[in-house]
Amino acid sequence: MLEKNPVIFIILAFVVIMIGTTITMIAPFKWINSDSDKIAEVKPYTPLQQEGRDLYMREGCNNCHSQTVRTLAADVERYGNGGGYSKSGEFVYDRPHLWGSRRTGPDLARIGLKPLTPAWHKKHMENPQSVVPASNMPSYAFLNQPLDTTYSERKMKLLKFPYTQADLDELKGKSEMDAIIAYMRKLGTDIPVKNAGAAVQAPVAQSNPYTDLKAVEEEAKAIYKQQCASCHGEKREGTLGPALKGSTKSETDLFKIISQGSTANGMPAFSSSLDEQKIWKLVTYIKLDTK
Amino acid sequence: MKASTRYVDDSVKGFITWSIIWGTIAVVVGIVISLQLAWPQLNVAPYLTYGRLRPIHTNAGIFGWGIGSFIAMFFYITQRLTKTPLWSPKLARVTLWIFNVAIASAAVTLAMGINRTKEYAELEWPLAIVVAILWVLFSINVFMTILKRKEEQMYISLWYIMAALVGVTVLYVVNNLGMPLHLFKSYSAFAGTNDANVQWWYGHNAVAMVLTVPPLAIFYYFLPKITNNPIYSHRMGIIAFWSLIFMYLWTGAHHLLWTPVPDWIQTVAMAFSIMLIAPSWGAVMNGYLTMNGQWEKMKSNYLVKFMIVGITFYGLQTLQGPMQAVRSFSAFIHYTDWVPGHVHMGTMGWVSMILFGATYYVTTTLSDTEIYSIKLANAHFWLVLVGQLIYSITMWIAGVQQGSMLLATNPDGTLHYSFMETMIAIFPYYKIRAISGFIYLAGLALFIYNIYKTFQKGAESSVAKA
Numbered sequence A: 001m002l003e004k005n006p007v008i009f010i011i012l013a014f015v016v017i018m019i020g021t022t023i024t025m026i027a028p029f030k031w032i033n034s035d036s037d038k039i040a041e042v043k044p045y046t047p048l049q050q051e052g053r054d055l056y057m058r059e060g061c062n063n064c065h066s067q068t069v070r071t072l073a074a075d076v077e078r079y080g081n082g083g084g085y086s087k088s089g090e091f092v093y094d095r096p097h098l099w100g101s102r103r104t105g106p107d108l109a110r111i112g113l114k115p116l117t118p119a120w121h122k123k124h125m126e127n128p129q130s131v132v133p134a135s136n137m138p139s140y141a142f143l144n145q146p147l148d149t150t151y152s153e154r155k156m157k158l159l160k161f162p163y164t165q166a167d168l169d170e171l172k173g174k175s176e177m178d179a180i181i182a183y184m185r186k187l188g189t190d191i192p193v194k195n196a197g198a199a200v201q202a203p204v205a206q207s208n209p210y211t212d213l214k215a216v217e218e219e220a221k222a223i224y225k226q227q228c229a230s231c232h233g234e235k236r237e238g239t240l241g242p243a244l245k246g247s248t249k250s251e252t253d254l255f256k257i258i259s260q261g262s263t264a265n266g267m268p269a270f271s272s273s274l275d276e277q278k279i280w281k282l283v284t285y286i287k288l289d290t291k
Numbered sequence B: 001m002k003a004s005t006r007y008v009d010d011s012v013k014g015f016i017t018w019s020i021i022w023g024t025i026a027v028v029v030g031i032v033i034s035l036q037l038a039w040p041q042l043n044v045a046p047y048l049t050y051g052r053l054r055p056i057h058t059n060a061g062i063f064g065w066g067i068g069s070f071i072a073m074f075f076y077i078t079q080r081l082t083k084t085p086l087w088s089p090k091l092a093r094v095t096l097w098i099f100n101v102a103i104a105s106a107a108v109t110l111a112m113g114i115n116r117t118k119e120y121a122e123l124e125w126p127l128a129i130v131v132a133i134l135w136v137l138f139s140i141n142v143f144m145t146i147l148k149r150k151e152e153q154m155y156i157s158l159w160y161i162m163a164a165l166v167g168v169t170v171l172y173v174v175n176n177l178g179m180p181l182h183l184f185k186s187y188s189a190f191a192g193t194n195d196a197n198v199q200w201w202y203g204h205n206a207v208a209m210v211l212t213v214p215p216l217a218i219f220y221y222f223l224p225k226i227t228n229n230p231i232y233s234h235r236m237g238i239i240a241f242w243s244l245i246f247m248y249l250w251t252g253a254h255h256l257l258w259t260p261v262p263d264w265i266q267t268v269a270m271a272f273s274i275m276l277i278a279p280s281w282g283a284v285m286n287g288y289l290t291m292n293g294q295w296e297k298m299k300s301n302y303l304v305k306f307m308i309v310g311i312t313f314y315g316l317q318t319l320q321g322p323m324q325a326v327r328s329f330s331a332f333i334h335y336t337d338w339v340p341g342h343v344h345m346g347t348m349g350w351v352s353m354i355l356f357g358a359t360y361y362v363t364t365t366l367s368d369t370e371i372y373s374i375k376l377a378n379a380h381f382w383l384v385l386v387g388q389l390i391y392s393i394t395m396w397i398a399g400v401q402q403g404s405m406l407l408a409t410n411p412d413g414t415l416h417y418s419f420m421e422t423m424i425a426i427f428p429y430y431k432i433r434a435i436s437g438f439i440y441l442a443g444l445a446l447f448i449y450n451i452y453k454t455f456q457k458g459a460e461s462s463v464a465k466a
């Protein structure tokens, strides 16, 4: 009969398609974004951040950047920035989701937790190769133009996000660059962070336990490359931050600067992302040429 | 003898022409973005940055080249299998107009950055509505032709065609649901993890209902035509058909392994992906067994080459896909260049090979003449085959290399390589991939020239006859 009746055939095909659809696509609405995966700390976007998010969509950053840290150890270590893997409740305000399917560039789900300043972002967005020479990220200097805020308030209403007059005032005089940076700095920051070295305020061990560079060289270099090279240069020659080669500062001073930062001037604090040993290793590495 | 007079084929010709044009644009943009990945200085203007061009490439490829050709072939096949002229030739011409307007507007709006970001559903809502209308008009035309048919039996190709009509409609409409802000911007109707789950239910079934089912319909029709042998087993085709359209819908979450999507959905997706090997290989074996006793045609008939190599890539694709759906393997290659390797074996190998073969065949029948040059067709075959193999193989190597570097940790749990070290390692492959694109484009140029010349030859000989 099926060989002869196209109407019955079409109905049957539809039913067959709907079985898997119902179970794996429709049914999960019951569990996902419900109370069970709610995270109280997760806040909706401010008008400026939402504008940034829309620009992220306009520029198609999602073609190179994912936004989910998988539960794999290496993912958590590389992209978690202390916030661990991604949880469902973190995305409840994301319409659409921007998880992406390619990592031509690094995952950005927790980029806000990475010690990067607005100045760093701006420089990087304007000319990524000036910060990371081998990067293939396009230059986004053209985002240095006034932000169109015509729809900002309507967006908040449509998305049912709370906002205040102060939030809207914040938009005044902002550029597209400011908006996208505000979005970058929000990503992943709602989640309670596990502080690797929260207790480190002042040096606990008053002096550097690593006097022999050889023993720690490889590890120190690796940490430096990951955390510091983008501002101080691959060879410590200085780019966004000052040159660190042959620093004349004392070891304790260096320790203090690295752990507490000089945030007003664009040097982030690393006390929450690096533990004490790692910071001392970096100090040893910086002092390399003066020993 | 001239059967084509009974059928209405001007729209078939129109869709063939335009799908080739959009396909060429897809390939050229593909080459541009492959060059940009190796040389970022090539991002010369905002509307020519990688992030805006990549969706133009995928949309021109899947919608322009893929869907455009499928519409041509469905019009052609349906008329022949039902022994009935197209229900409404006028509607078909309108469909072609809407098709071209939709694809052109897609390219322009995506370049402007008007983009929903959901993969393969990037078009903003007014355009998405146009696409939906286009598809429904096309579906009605095909379906009415089937209803009014003179041939009672429905050959397996018609099954695949009807399944695609229903499947694409459901998928496209649901994944495009949204809340419009204004004419050029909307927000998804679904949020976060739900949105991701809906997206990949859609995304993977775009692979099923657009990049698998239609080429299979075309394959099942043309292989017997080309070889003058009936398909090996109609029954096997039917069993494979129902299990295929049943299983595909369960597998979307294999794009979301290790993410916050609930574990059981991931596990189900993994299991069904592996089960999919059976119906997929049902089609492959059906093709191979049809060739029984006449494998020498691989040498003597240029069209057989396209069909059999095409179905072979489908076979490889449906072994590789399930492998990628296994959690442990996904951990390794997900997000890396391995996946574009997989994608292009499917699009450049399977889908395009079948379409090249079918287009040659249809062009010669519509023109009622022989192909302009078999030699050129053979050169075309080898160039696109070599281009595609270089593309996929380099990307698989790059993916494995980067994947293993990204996961490598030191004994104390810290990472062995920085992100940039893993990236610098794969730059050479990006450059080779760009070269492979030019090889493929050269093959495509021969194809276009040959098709053009054949149509011209047909026009001349029909004038001479008249």
Ligand code: HEM
Pocket: A101, B119, B203, B207, B211, B212, B251, B254, B255, B273, B274, B276, B277, B280, B314, B317, B318, B319, B320, B321, B322, B323, B324, B325, B330, B333, B334, B335, B339, B342, B343, B345, B346, B347, B350, B351
């Ligand atoms: C049994 C059949 C198949 C299975 C189980 C399968 C499985 C998969 C999986 C698991 C991925 C995700 C890879 C990742 O991101 O980690 C994928 C991606 C993809 N596959 Fe397949 N595949 C199959 C057949 C095909 C065929 C025949 C095509 C035809 C062209 C195809 C086209 C694609 C495309 C376009 C993507 C990329 C999606 C994206 O990330 O944007 N697949 N496939």
Ligand code: HEM
Pocket: A063, A101, A102, A104, B026, B027, B030, B031, B033, B034, B037, B054, B057, B058, B061, B062, B065, B066, B337, B339, B340, B343, B344, B347, B348, B351, B352, B433, B434, B436, B437, B438, B440, B441
């Ligand atoms: C010479 C030919 C081609 C070249 C050089 C090319 C190049 C590219 C490049 C560079 C990407 C981005 C990969 C990445 O994310 O790193 C891409 C993605 C893609 N291309 Fe092509 N392409 C070609 C032909 C085609 C054709 C003919 C089709 C479709 C019919 C197609 C469909 C796609 C799809 C669906 C993706 C997205 C893959 C994903 O999400 O993983 N491509 N292509």
